[in-house]
Amino acid sequence: MGFIHGTGAPVAFGGTPTRSGWWLADQVGGTFAAMGAMAALFAREKFLGKGQFVECTAAEGVMRIIDYNWGWHGMDGSVRPRYGNWDLAINIYAVNPCADGQIMVGGGHDRLWFRIWRAVGKDRPELEQHICEDPKLRVVTDRLPHYMQVETYTTMCDWTKDKTRAQCEKSLQEEEVASGGVSFLDEVCEFPHYKYRGHLEICDDTNYGKVLIGASSFIGMNTPGRIKWIGRTVGQDNEDVYRRLAGLDRERLKALRKGGVI
């Protein structure tokens, strides 16, 4: 839906269209389906007095959130290209290599732009000077052409290549710039801030024992989301559901079981 075409590096950088490493379209489509169903419940109780039919597809879920692609194509026929770990509309807003992985740095507006180069300039004053004295890079609006982005990030990588993610992060955060290393999953799971806030929790599941999971992200004062179990075995709740909701008795249940219906 334009997503895979747009993800990954351009051909010139050795890239190809790339799928997301996780089942993104399903997650997004599911979120919109849940929103539609919740909205239908709200409407039913509030004024409609009846239910309705809601339909949602994963493809259209992704199409809804794919930035400005449709508007842009509609304006002048542009086809949104891949731009790797950089951004067509913001410079600096990118992930670039450093000594032990990759580091994200972001801040396109003047205030942040100069703070970023101040952080770089503490170790490498010549790099700060190179960028800040370049008349072609002085105004936000001049920094977006591709060759300007190449210039910006080549200079930045000259600084990041000798530093670890943590070192980059520390220097940049001293200047209150949004930055952070690309975290692998073990680093995510062990990150103190996430542990403190309970982003990850060990669910002691009746069936599967202790399982590390991502906790519900619905944080609410009165109605926090929660995960009670991660899943049940097939038909585990047959007895309860068929007796309580379908009014089946022992004999009927037995017959259905025998017939392989349930």
Add this chain to the structure above:
Amino acid sequence: MTAAVSKNLKDMTFEDFCRTVFDTTKRFEKPETLKGVRVVSTTQYILGPSCACYLAELGAETIKVELPKRGEPMRHTTPFNEPFLYPLSRWMPDKGTGLGFFGANANEYFLSLDFHKPEAIQIMKRLAAKTDVFCENYRAGTFDRWGIGYRQHAQVNPRTIYQWMGGFGGWGPGRNRASYDILGQAQGGCFSITGWHKEYGGMPSKQTIWIMDYWGGAISAFNIIACLYWRDNVSNKGNFLEYSQVHGAQRHLTDFISLYGKTGVVAQRFGNWEPLLCVHGILKCGKSSYPNSKNPQEQEVGFCFVSAYKDEDFVNLCNLINRPDLAKKYPTHSDRVGADAQSAIYPELEKWAADKTKEQAWEEFKKAGLVSQPVWNSKEVSAQEHYHLRGSLAWIDDPTFGDVQTQVLPALMSETPPRVRWVFKPVGADNEYVLAKLCGYSGSHIAELEQKEII
């Protein structure tokens, strides 16, 4: 539902039934889901704005509050710095709004307000008395300090639902860190598992779109509607909600997180293949579909997704590419899902596809009864009549900007469908409307506020 379905509808085929109840040309004849719900959105970039926008597409009266003159930063974020949509405001007709603003501000009313002025705080308090939902994504605690946070609003209006959104959350040792979508991706964990492995010349890759923002906004909007339901039908109480971008990412990486928790294995990126299923990946096809196009995007060779992880499908696929020996070598799914087997199978598939365009490969896969889909760019998707008929893509006649193509909330609803009335408006376009209607200000009072640069 049956009682509500007329005899006429009952006798239709299912497809005709869907076509009738979801008829997008009749969207504007039906009621809106969130009609009567008022939302105030003090947000910028995408995470907060998209949340408010989904509510507006569902019919909430959504008032977007942004800084006077230049508006929010996203108006000035656009590819190659081309501000496609003029004017920026009635005061700056020669400047425009960029495409970054597009897709996250539809159907809203635009109020400009400078929070640094005391009168602006008074206006916010007046709005609070009449507002159901607040969406906010300033640095955590800023609005509370200014006297216009949840705690203050709840004193006036205990039914207020207040959604704060941000990167790392409003509490905890890392709360003060600024965040953007790309940082949410990087530190949330989903960045490290996307892209090709080093051995294949790849590195971790960003999901090109502002996914953690747009999707986080959707999760927040869902939570807000759930709280509206709870407020009106269960408790008569408001709510204070928080959404952290990185937390949203982690919630949805659950199988990878559990893998680490159970075994200590750190999931790595696997390019266009799928670690849990084989064959279930994207193949490079050797030929471009538009070799004579002037656009380098179209000169590229094509890519096509194919799925054949079930044994019988895999046999079909191997016969199609004239390699039945592969089907014998990897007869069961567990034989072919390992990394070595996948590394052996995919290159053979790509050899077969080397002299084909993605459409040709797609045709062959379809003939063999396999699920497949070429990788489409935004031009190819825009050209699909399917999406325009379903209304998930729409050309609308925008009151300010004329003909624009836009996406629409993808939940099709038979009785109260979402809709896009306008893609957005200039900065401060509804100052008079909002201040007169909700704050009771006179025309001269509003003019005075404008002169003092409060609005």
